[in-house]
Amino acid sequence: MKKTTKEALRREIRDAVRLVREKNPMAPSVTNTVTINLVANAQLAVGGSAAMVYLADEGEAMAALGGAMYINMGTILPVYAETLPRTAKALSEQEKSWVLDPVGIGVGGLRTSLLQGFRADKPTIIRGNASEIIALATLWELDDGKTASGVRGVDATDSVESARAAAVALARHTGGAVAVSGPTDLVTDGKSVAWAEGGSRFLPMITGAGCSLGGVAAIYACVARPFVAALTATAIYNYAGAEAEKSAQGPASFQTAFLDALYQATPEAVGAQPFTLETVGK
Amino acid sequence: MKKTTKEALRREIRDAVRLVREKNPMAPSVTNTVTINLVANAQLAVGGSAAMVYLADEGEAMAALGGAMYINMGTILPVYAETLPRTAKALSEQEKSWVLDPVGIGVGGLRTSLLQGFRADKPTIIRGNASEIIALATLWELDDGKTASGVRGVDATDSVESARAAAVALARHTGGAVAVSGPTDLVTDGKSVAWAEGGSRFLPMITGAGCSLGGVAAIYACVARPFVAALTATAIYNYAGAEAEKSAQGPASFQTAFLDALYQATPEAVGAQPFTLETVGK
Amino acid sequence: MKKTTKEALRREIRDAVRLVREKNPMAPSVTNTVTINLVANAQLAVGGSAAMVYLADEGEAMAALGGAMYINMGTILPVYAETLPRTAKALSEQEKSWVLDPVGIGVGGLRTSLLQGFRADKPTIIRGNASEIIALATLWELDDGKTASGVRGVDATDSVESARAAAVALARHTGGAVAVSGPTDLVTDGKSVAWAEGGSRFLPMITGAGCSLGGVAAIYACVARPFVAALTATAIYNYAGAEAEKSAQGPASFQTAFLDALYQATPEAVGAQPFTLETVGK
Numbered sequence: 054m055k056k057t058t059k060e061a062l063r064r065e066i067r068d069a070v071r072l073v074r075e076k077n078p079m080a081p082s083v084t085n086t087v088t089i090n091l092v093a094n095a096q097l098a099v100g101g102s103a104a105m106v107y108l109a110d111e112g113e114a115m116a117a118l119g120g121a122m123y124i125n126m127g128t129i130l131p132v133y134a135e136t137l138p139r140t141a142k143a144l145s146e147q148e149k150s151w152v153l154d155p156v157g158i159g160v161g162g163l164r165t166s167l168l169q170g171f172r173a174d175k176p177t178i179i180r181g182n183a184s185e186i187i188a189l190a191t192l193w194e195l196d197d198g199k200t201a202s203g204v205r206g207v208d209a210t211d212s213v214e215s216a217r218a219a220a221v222a223l224a225r226h227t228g229g230a231v232a233v234s235g236p237t238d239l240v241t242d243g244k245s246v247a248w249a250e251g252g253s254r255f256l257p258m259i260t261g262a263g264c265s266l267g268g269v270a271a272i273y274a275c276v277a278r279p280f281v282a283a284l285t286a287t288a289i290y291n292y293a294g295a296e297a298e299k300s301a302q303g304p305a306s307f308q309t310a311f312l313d314a315l316y317q318a319t320p321e322a323v324g325a326q327p328f329t330l331e332t333v334g335k
Numbered sequence: 336m337k338k339t340t341k342e343a344l345r346r347e348i349r350d351a352v353r354l355v356r357e358k359n360p361m362a363p364s365v366t367n368t369v370t371i372n373l374v375a376n377a378q379l380a381v382g383g384s385a386a387m388v389y390l391a392d393e394g395e396a397m398a399a400l401g402g403a404m405y406i407n408m409g410t411i412l413p414v415y416a417e418t419l420p421r422t423a424k425a426l427s428e429q430e431k432s433w434v435l436d437p438v439g440i441g442v443g444g445l446r447t448s449l450l451q452g453f454r455a456d457k458p459t460i461i462r463g464n465a466s467e468i469i470a471l472a473t474l475w476e477l478d479d480g481k482t483a484s485g486v487r488g489v490d491a492t493d494s495v496e497s498a499r500a501a502a503v504a505l506a507r508h509t510g511g512a513v514a515v516s517g518p519t520d521l522v523t524d525g526k527s528v529a530w531a532e533g534g535s536r537f538l539p540m541i542t543g544a545g546c547s548l549g550g551v552a553a554i555y556a557c558v559a560r561p562f563v564a565a566l567t568a569t570a571i572y573n574y575a576g577a578e579a580e581k582s583a584q585g586p587a588s589f590q591t592a593f594l595d596a597l598y599q600a601t602p603e604a605v606g607a608q609p610f611t612l613e614t615v616g617k
Numbered sequence: 618m619k620k621t622t623k624e625a626l627r628r629e630i631r632d633a634v635r636l637v638r639e640k641n642p643m644a645p646s647v648t649n650t651v652t653i654n655l656v657a658n659a660q661l662a663v664g665g666s667a668a669m670v671y672l673a674d675e676g677e678a679m680a681a682l683g684g685a686m687y688i689n690m691g692t693i694l695p696v697y698a699e700t701l702p703r704t705a706k707a708l709s710e711q712e713k714s715w716v717l718d719p720v721g722i723g724v725g726g727l728r729t730s731l732l733q734g735f736r737a738d739k740p741t742i743i744r745g746n747a748s749e750i751i752a753l754a755t756l757w758e759l760d761d762g763k764t765a766s767g768v769r770g771v772d773a774t775d776s777v778e779s780a781r782a783a784a785v786a787l788a789r790h791t792g793g794a795v796a797v798s799g800p801t802d803l804v805t806d807g808k809s810v811a812w813a814e815g816g817s818r819f820l821p822m823i824t825g826a827g828c829s830l831g832g833v834a835a836i837y838a839c840v841a842r843p844f845v846a847a848l849t850a851t852a853i854y855n856y857a858g859a860e861a862e863k864s865a866q867g868p869a870s871f872q873t874a875f876l877d878a879l880y881q882a883t884p885e886a887v888g889a890q891p892f893t894l895e896t897v898g899k
Contacts, residue, residue, distance in 0.1 A: 110443050
């Protein structure tokens with residue numbers, strides 16, 4: 054059965070890559086100021102369209118206009134207290150897919166309170182590093198946090214493997230998908246866990262590799278179900294990372310080659326990226 | 336007569352390119368967080384100087400300090416409610432040129448109200464895509480909007496040709512110039528319409544191509560009249576776009592080559608960019 | 618004696634470069650939106666870790682979490698009125714090193730009032746261009762400002778040499794170090810003045826060359842005393858600038874090559890950068 058499922062998944066991945074190139078869907082963002090440019094350029098490179106806002110009524114407007122949305126907690130501003138709950142509520146009401154990137158979880162009172170609010174107005178895809186995923190599952194009381202060694206600013210101190218239970222619990226709670234970035238990436242819908250290989254040692258050396266993957270997942274969520282969207286974003290990042298590393302002299306030439314490779318990636322190349330699939334027990 | 340006018344315009348374009356390289360004029364900005372870095376780097380690449388602010392008294396200070404100014408509505412923040420009207424008023428009082436980029440027109444209440452306010456405290460140059468130009472002329476009741484098919488986030492859904500009447504009406508209202516970006520670009524002062532060729536298929540694939548053109552137009556507005564400033568910015572973008580496309584592997588290597596080409600562009604090369612000129616009837 | 622001191626300094630510089638590569642220290646920032654991405658990527662390229670925040674309680678949290686911190690005044694927002702004083706106080710209480718970049722000094726009321734507040738809650742390293750350093754020493758009444766020709770937006774109009782007295786006065790007041798960027802860079806701890814050579818004519822043509830140097834100085838301040846941290850950041854910028862200029866076609870290809878060179882720089886190469894050292898009289 055697994056073999057069939059993998060083949061079916063590969064077909065869905067190829068379709069997602071192709072449909073985005075054909076339809077140019079828009080996935081607006083409320084995202085941090087550090088990597089906002091890379092998020093937009095990555096979304097454009099895969100064939101999508103970007104639009105970023107900060108104000109509450111604009112978040113609501115974008116929830117209506119976009120095919121899906123991307124919310125990143127990296128550098129929250131006072132206005133987020135109003136914007137994020139209203140945007141998440143609008144997304145829920147309209148049953149739109151959206152990606153949550155819980156960057157910086159654990160830092161600051163407003164951030165914690167906003168993240169707690171998303172337990173009810175749920176994201177469709179959650180993307181983070183292992184420490185962030187464990188911390189969010191713990192905050193939402195879906196995980197006992199015992200596997201966690203802690204978050205340090207924006208960097209993970211936990212292995213992807215240690216976040217498996219938390220990721221599965223989050224996916225089951227939201228009914229969507231969770232993507233954990235790391236040397237080997239994990240993507241789960243709570244029923245299956247895909248482990249994806251590839252990428253580059255340079256990816257953690259450019260700021261926004263993870264954020265822009267989240268933005269790209271939102272683009273694919275305009276045309277695919279959450280699990281496939283997260284898996285397609287992970288696969289195209291692994292493909293483009295490996296391609297870019299071939300010519301990179303350092304992190305900046307890597308970033309240039311990486312965005313070019315996102316642009317050049319074909320449905321076939323992305324669909325052929327290696328991953329393994331396992332079924333999650335009850 | 337037209338031939339003479341075109342030759343005179345070409346001379347003015349060459350002068351603008353040269354004067355900016357000589358004088359390093361500063362055109363401060365209130366601009367969006369997505370493309371703010373590209374705006375600054377493009378302004379520097381053509382020989383100008385950049386400075387970005389958010390606060391109201393700093394907008395006023397910059398109106399006094401700069402040779403011209405750039406205001407972009409992309410990602411408005413709550414403080415813009417105070418900053419933009421006060422800055423526009425200061426610019427009007429000091430009779431300084433400024434460029435308005437009505438990005439995202441139609442999204443959100445504050446954005447609409449700020450854009451309505453600019454009908455009285457007028458920009459000198461308006462830069463946008465076709466849909467934004469039609470929407471602004473409609474908001475200001477200078478156009479019936481009948482040619483509009485609508486704005487979708489930050490992307491145009493209308494052709495440049497369909498925005499001709501709106502652009503002319505806006506230029507006549509402000510007494511300045513309007514630049515519409517697209518496959519063929521339109522620049523008008525309400526009396527003449529220039530149609531400019533060139534650029535690259537990659538320009539719409541990098542976020543901020545339009546924004547940074549607006550910032551560069553503000554730099555040229557420090558040394559040239561609005562119509563010439565808008566036309567020079569359009570011409571140097573068409574030149575650099577075509578140059579950059581020669582070596583680009585994708586949008587990111589294109590952006591690098593594009594900024595390098597802005598830096599390398601000579602007055603002669605920019606002044607030789609193709610455009611046609613037509614006179615507007617009453 | 619000077620020769621010995623220079624050799625000792627070179628050893629400390631090599632140690633700083635090496636220790637950062639080994640320990641990956643985090644230096645969080647409150648910094649401007651124009652160059653925030655370059656600051657983060659430069660910090661990552663030298664081997665450090667980045668995290669950016671805007672809110673007051675997050676500034677305090679970062680003061681506790683980081684090894685040192687970077688505060689840049691480029692594009693202040695209303696929330697800075699609360700965030701910067703509380704963050705500076707937290708840094709003082711915990712005796713953490715931090716770098717102040719007084720960009721835009723002289724523009725706006727809040728900026729001036731915040732900079733005045735830092736006279737008491739002192740930075741460990743102050744980094745700026747000559748005009749900014751003279752203006753800050755004047756604001757703090759440590760210099761009569763007679764050598765100043767003024768600040769123009771973000772650009773210096775004074776020579777580095779003319780800022781020598783102001784820089785020494787600031788270093789003596791804070792008990793830390795001051796770095797003045799220019800064709801020849803000055804770094805002082807109030808007792809010695811180092812003059813460093815190198816860099817590139819392209820460095821002033823990319824926005825954020827100075828800001829990112831400040832962010833990198835904060836990274837080195839996690840593992841070295843202020844004078845050495847400022848000198849190491851200056852030396853690695855001079856090294857990487859000269860390396861990058863070899864292949865650059867313009868400012869954008871320069872920036873790519875520059876970040877790659879920051880990544881490639883060895884302790885030996887940075888420690889071998891030329892500088893002269895003079896003792897300051899009383």
